[in-house]
Amino acid sequence: MPDSPLSRTPYEVLGVSPEATDDELRRAYRRLLRETHPDTGGSAAEFHAVQLAWELVGTSGERAAYDSGAGARRSAPDARAAGGPGGASMPHRPEGSSLKARSYGHPGGDEREHFLTLMKEWVGRGVDLPDPYDPALVRSAPREIRRWLAKAMAEEETARIVSTLGIGYTIWNNVLVGRTGGNIDQLVLGPAGLFAIQSEDWGSVVRLSRGELVGEGIADDEEPFRMLGQNARALAREVGVKFTALVIVVPDDDLESAIEQIERGRLSGSVVVRRSLLPQLLRNGVGGGDRASVDRVFELRSRLQQGVRFV
Known part of the structure; x- marks a missing residue:
């Protein structure tokens, strides 16, 4: 990437x-x-x-x-x-193949729309903008605008990675959570369970501190794990499912350890992981938990297909 x-x-x-x-x-x-x-x-x-x-x-x-x-x-x-x-990368386009994971929704789509809207406002009305992704233009834009593009690219990369895991996996992208008005970047279902994933890029090193992520690029009032947990609990009630783990994925260079796990509290078992290790996490689960049966995976997939709505 x-x-x-x-x-x-x-x-x-x-x-x-x-x-x-x-x-x-x-x-x-x-x-x-x-x-x-x-x-x-x-x-x-x-x-x-x-x-x-x-x-x-x-x-x-x-x-x-x-x-x-x-x-x-x-x-x-x-x-x-x-x-x-x-x-800047182009939007993710899953390649049609029976060997790839099933994928629904548009990864990074909502974030790119925000980026384009803000970029046009920043450049100014009436100004020709032939390529809003021109690297020189992007890097000159304010950080709050670049943040939307970084977020979109992170979601697209997670979708690309999951697509390589095979037909035994299903991914729902940019899922709406009606009870909170928020969204979850990705739901991934596979033999190791059902994962709620946020794909992030704050442009800085992050670490766990007292059960929450902190870092130079994370605002003081930003609580990524708390927000993911809130949305995951609300969606679980809406759809009638239980998540195996909550996962935040960051670029490899932004996490000193390969994976860090919250050990205590309501979010115990939630992890932040380097992007390159996401396939391993999705295959093996967190802490070597029990693997779901084929019937259970099929049941969860059907329930999600009926209940998931997209941003």
Whole structure:
């Protein structure tokens, strides 16, 4: 998957405006080199991010190329990881094959609509917008707009991953929860049970703290697990099912451990997992729980097919 739309731009890494002069850019770079150098107590990852930022905009030629979009296929520098192609992905389109998982609903569709609406409002009425996914345009947009695209791409990637698990799995995307007015990104049903999944990308490292996810990109009043739990309980009552586990999926670089599990409280058993390990989790379940019988899976699928509504 391409870099997140929430990956920091070189200007954000260096802490300057895109309109900063070359001298201001150079001073910021030199100051941050001193502040982030590991030998002076800084972060090696942040030190590397500063160097990558300078490589993209450090000279007049490189800066002009970056600002024009010519350097868009190079990764935006980020302390989470280094390298990888940039740019926004196209919407997920499941390929028709009897070997792929059944898939219903439109992953990321609602989020892309929000992104496009906000992007058009931000650019301004009457302004021609031939490609709202142009990498140079996306990275210049406010974070709250880029967040919608990052969310859509995360949902699309989860749908793509689940589709490879085979016909024994079914995925419902962007499921409406009538009682709360919210939604659950994905319901995944397979031999290991029924999972309620949120596919996220906050553009920063996250971790569990006191039964909730925290991180630089997560707002203080944002409680991802509590919200997922609330929606899952409401949907379970609406449809008459029981979820095996609640799962939040994040990019691999955004979680230090492969998987972290809530051990206590009402959300006990809920997990946050690296995206690359999602297939393993969906095949084996959480904690090696009992596998559902074929009849039970068929019953749950029928009940969900009758009760699920989409955003």
